[in-house]
Structures are given as structure tokens and as C-alpha cells.
Amino acid sequence: KQEVTQIPAALSVPEGENLVLNCSFTDSAIYNLQWFRQDPGKGLTSLLLIQSSQREQTSGRLNASLDKSSGRSTLYIAASQPGDSATYLCAVRTDSSNTGKLIFGQGTTLQVKP
């Protein structure tokens, strides 16, 4: 059974710091991995999607990497800002039929202090 783990559960950093969020999964047979952002009391917003054939994806100050063989993904946030404060979730798709089924990690709650 696929399990997704995110460590740490919470992280607090000063503004301007570069940081890395970690996501690990137990079964390397994935089709893609997606990083989401969730603001308090809100829904999820997709940040980056990495297909299984890709090594990384970039969007602005965000860079996500994928190492299938080791079952790991990282989300790198450059020059963090207070507006980056949120919970970040990773999720993997493991089925080939594209039913929309995702398996989520429990998330890392990030606080960026001014």
C-alpha cells in the first residue's frame, strides 16, 4: 500500500530564507506527484505537477524535484516571504486509468516570520 510522508509537520523560518520541504513515498511506481498549497480554512491550490518521467518543475520561486527510485520529492522555496505561510501538501497518483485518485501526505505547515 502506498504511503506518503511529509517531514517536518511544521516549520518556522525568518523572511528571506531559502527552505526545502520533504515528501517521501513508499512505492516508486507512481505516475506523477503534485504539490499543493492550502491556506487556513481554504481549499487546495495546485503549485507544481511532476510527471514520472521528469526530474523537476519550476514556477517562479518554487522548484520541485522528483527522485522516483529513492521515493522522494522536495519543494524548494527561494527567498521566502510571509505570504508563503501556509500548509504544503504533496500527493501521488498511482493508478494508470487517471481516475483522479491521489494519495496525500499529511502536510507541512510553514510559517515565515517578517
Next chain:
Amino acid sequence: NAGVTQTPKFQVLKTGQSMTLQCAQDMNHEYMSWYRQDPGMGLRLIHYSVGAGITDQGEVPNGYNVSRSTTEDFPLRLLSAAPSQTSVYFCASSYSSLGTGANTQYFGPGTRLTVL
């Protein structure tokens, strides 16, 4: 586009009551899903649909029913609410992208349900 919309935003039920959580999307997505989010448990899949008239169970389907009569709507029904169903419920949708894997999921804002 409104994206994925959910109603109501908040709901309080008594044990044994039934209700329907509404979900609609205006992006013509084939795939729609319902997840519940609980503290320390992450998001877990309840039911999903690959198109109108086709639904299937996810990881935690007990106590919930779904139907998909149109592409746009995917309601979730609680048959007899229990305190264990207190949670935040999210609806999601995506395009079909067989062979590409590029199925970005779009989530609604959630329904916060409390069962007393």
C-alpha cells in the same frame, strides 16, 4: 470560470440526520472526486467518478453515497450522519489525460461539517 464550487460552506447536523453536500464544476472535467480531511490524517478519498453515470469507491466510502447524472455535478450524500463524519470535505475535478499523466487536480473551497 467559477472553477469548483461547493455548498454549503458550513453545516451542523445531529446524529442520524441525512444531508447532501453539493459540488459543481464548470470546466467540463470528466473526473470528479470527494475527499475528507481530518487532523493528522491528511486527505482521504471517499468516492470518485470518471464521467456521467460512472462512480466508484475510494478509500473511505462507508456512510456515503454519490451519483453523477451530469458532467457538472457530483453530490455527496450522508445517509445517517455520525460523529465520526465530522470533517472537512473537499470536491476535486480534473481532465482526462490518459497517457500523459498531466492531470492537475482542481479543488473546491471545502465544506466544514460537524455532527453532534
